[in-house]
Amino acid sequence: MAGAGTHREHGRRRGQLSQLNQLNQHGQHDRQHGGGTMIARMFKQIRPLAGVELKAIACGSLGHLLAVFAVMLGVHGAVSWYEGRAFWPQVVAAIVCGLLAGPCAYGEQLNNHELAFRLLRDIRTEVFNTMRRLAPAKLKERGRGNLVTMLTEDIELLELFYAHTLSPIAIAALCTVVNSVVLAVINPWLGLAAFVAYLLVGLALPFAFKDVTFRTALQERERQGQLHTDLLESLDGRRELIALGASRNTRDRLKADTDAMTNARRKTRKVTGLNSIITDALTLLCLVAFAAIAWSLIQSGSLADPALALAALGGFAVSFPPLIAVSRLGSGIQPTFAAARRVFALMDETPAVREHESDEGAKLGAFTGLKAEDVTFHYPDSRDNVLKGLDLTINPGDVIGIQGENGAGKSTLIDILMRFRDVTGGKVTVSDQPIEDINTASLRAAETLVSQDTFIFSDTLAGNIAVARPDATREEIADAAHAACLDEVIDQFPDGLDHMLLRNGSELSDGQKQRVAVARAFLSRAPFMLFDEPTSNMDALTEGQVMRALIDQQHGRAYLIVSHRPAVLAHASRILTMENGRLG
Numbered sequence: 001m002a003g004a005g006t007h008r009e010h011g012r013r014r015g016q017l018s019q020l021n022q023l024n025q026h027g028q029h030d031r032q033h034g035g036g037t038m039i040a041r042m043f044k045q046i047r048p049l050a051g052v053e054l055k056a057i058a059c060g061s062l063g064h065l066l067a068v069f070a071v072m073l074g075v076h077g078a079v080s081w082y083e084g085r086a087f088w089p090q091v092v093a094a095i096v097c098g099l100l101a102g103p104c105a106y107g108e109q110l111n112n113h114e115l116a117f118r119l120l121r122d123i124r125t126e127v128f129n130t131m132r133r134l135a136p137a138k139l140k141e142r143g144r145g146n147l148v149t150m151l152t153e154d155i156e157l158l159e160l161f162y163a164h165t166l167s168p169i170a171i172a173a174l175c176t177v178v179n180s181v182v183l184a185v186i187n188p189w190l191g192l193a194a195f196v197a198y199l200l201v202g203l204a205l206p207f208a209f210k211d212v213t214f215r216t217a218l219q220e221r222e223r224q225g226q227l228h229t230d231l232l233e234s235l236d237g238r239r240e241l242i243a244l245g246a247s248r249n250t251r252d253r254l255k256a257d258t259d260a261m262t263n264a265r266r267k268t269r270k271v272t273g274l275n276s277i278i279t280d281a282l283t284l285l286c287l288v289a290f291a292a293i294a295w296s297l298i299q300s301g302s303l304a305d306p307a308l309a310l311a312a313l314g315g316f317a318v319s320f321p322p323l324i325a326v327s328r329l330g331s332g333i334q335p336t337f338a339a340a341r342r343v344f345a346l347m348d349e350t351p352a353v354r355e356h357e358s359d360e361g362a363k364l365g366a367f368t369g370l371k372a373e374d375v376t377f378h379y380p381d382s383r384d385n386v387l388k389g390l391d392l393t394i395n396p397g398d399v400i401g402i403q404g405e406n407g408a409g410k411s412t413l414i415d416i417l418m419r420f421r422d423v424t425g426g427k428v429t430v431s432d433q434p435i436e437d438i439n440t441a442s443l444r445a446a447e448t449l450v451s452q453d454t455f456i457f458s459d460t461l462a463g464n465i466a467v468a469r470p471d472a473t474r475e476e477i478a479d480a481a482h483a484a485c486l487d488e489v490i491d492q493f494p495d496g497l498d499h500m501l502l503r504n505g506s507e508l509s510d511g512q513k514q515r516v517a518v519a520r521a522f523l524s525r526a527p528f529m530l531f532d533e534p535t536s537n538m539d540a541l542t543e544g545q546v547m548r549a550l551i552d553q554q555h556g557r558a559y560l561i562v563s564h565r566p567a568v569l570a571h572a573s574r575i576l577t578m579e580n581g582r583l584g
């Protein structure tokens with residue numbers, strides 16, 4: 001037990017090390033060219049909504065500039081009043097500017113969020129479509145927790161880029177130019193001082209924090225994904241863990257994951273805090289320096305009107321918010337880039353097979369049989385062939401049983417016949433069409449798989465049976481349920497077929513879940529059905545009934561049944577054995 005624990009721990013450490021290596025590699029990659037490419041890609045997605053973005057920038061810039069002008073005019077008016085000069089025009093103008101600034105800020109937020117939410121909707125759809133294309137072969141390799149993190153938090157984080165990054169940067173740039181010019185009109189030295197201060201706060205500081213914030217943010221997201229994966233794994237495997245007395249190890253592992261995530265989060269917060277402190281300190285220093293310059297200009301006589309000098313100082317003091325927003329982006333935006341990289345990496349993942357969607361690919365007519373000729377296959381990360389020159393012919397009406405030792409390649413063969421994976425040699429044809437040329441929807445209509453693990457959705461029992469044919473009539477559903485020996489399950493619930501099942505059907509036994517899967521198959525009109533251990537969780541009596549029902553309901557369809565059970569294989573018209581990557 002201790003050995004197993006140590007072994008597992010080594011495995012985990014190896015995993016963590018490889019993750020860290022990946023992080024470093026990704027970090028380097030991003031520093032070299034990936035980061036720029038990614039930002040370019042994020043911009044590209046905005047292009048169709050450029051009009052909304054421009055409105056946000058216009059409103060935001062105007063709002064900030066009006067706020068600065070309001071203060072400058074107000075200060076000038078106040079000093080003029082003190083000196084007994086005309087002050088009303090400035091005061092009225094200040095009030096008008098102040099009043100207009102509010103609606104402009106509102107317009108900026110409105111347009112920014114309009115843009116962000118429309119983009120996020122499109123990205124979510126794109127990610128969901130990608131996951132559909134990658135399933136099932138490629139998604140197995142990604143932790144469920146990581147996928148959950150991506151679908152929820154990562155995509156939400158992109159909102160930060162689209163709503164709070166692009167327009168603030170453009171607004172800060174515009175305000176920098178306009179404010180510097182206005183101050184330069186008052187005095188060129190003041191304009192120059194303001195410009196340098198803006199560059200320091202809005203450009204130099206975010207640049208200085210760029211790498212460290214990216215690294216810490218990326219680590220935090222990876223740790224969070226790891227924690228989600230381990231958490232879901234321990235929930236899914238809780239029965240085994242309790243039965244094997246391994247709960248303690250799991251608790252320790254989750255604690256270690258939580259500690260790692262908390263540490264990573266602490267590092268991110270430290271960097272964010274430091275960034276804030278330095279930004280505030282730098283802004284204050286700039287203000288003092290600006291005041292000193294204004295003072296020396298007054299002393300030297302270069303700036304004769306103190307009202308103008310004070311107005312410039314007041315305007316400069318309130319002109320920082322757009323730059324501070326950019327400066328803080330340094331810490332806020334980097335987690336977004338980390339999230340974007342993960343989302344784009346998923347979108348760029350090549351599926352195990354290239355599907356033919358909508359009108360692409362050959363449409364199948366009547367099913368005339370399936371042929372596998374000299375098929376070889378190896379998994380991408382392995383050089384050993386699992387299938388080695390395998391031949392198989394299935395005609396309509398055949399019931400073919402396949403047996404073989406564990407690991408012989410039976411499930412792999414099913415994946416190939418369902419085209420979840422492509423062969424690495426030889427060919428598979430369905431109704432004389434090469435399987436890789438067939439339109440995916442057409443292939444799915446011709447082939448149905450009943451696998452050992454049945455997923456139950458949070459829906460009624462009837463809805464769960466009719467999952468692939470939502471248009472099935474009540475009578476058809478009831479017939480399918482009856483044929484799959486589900487009567488006893490229906491009777492056990494007061495509302496029968498309308499009983500609402502919990503997600504993953506915790507109130508059904510494993511054998512009952514398998515019967516739901518068989519009922520789904522009965523409803524299917526597919527002329528070729530594949531069964532991977534369809535009765536492995538059923539008792540002998542139910543198994544016999546279900547198998548007899550399958551044969552009674554065959555109606556000329558072809559069945560391929562993988563099973564270790566002689567009682568199941570006894571229903572086959574031909575039994576083949578998988579050995580050395582071939583069927584014999």
Ligand SMILES: Nc1ncnc2c1ncn2[C@@H]1O[C@H](COP(=O)(O)OP(=O)(O)OP(=O)(O)O)[C@@H](O)[C@H]1O
Pocket residue numbers: 379381382386404405406407408409410411412413
């Ligand atoms: N995703 C994968 N990546 C790499 N190797 C894999 C993968 N899936 C399966 N294998 C390997 O391919 C071989 C065949 O596995 P497969 O699951 O097809 O066997 P099987 O005959 O269905 O076994 P069982 O009777 O236990 O269900 C095994 O050696 C297995 O370790």
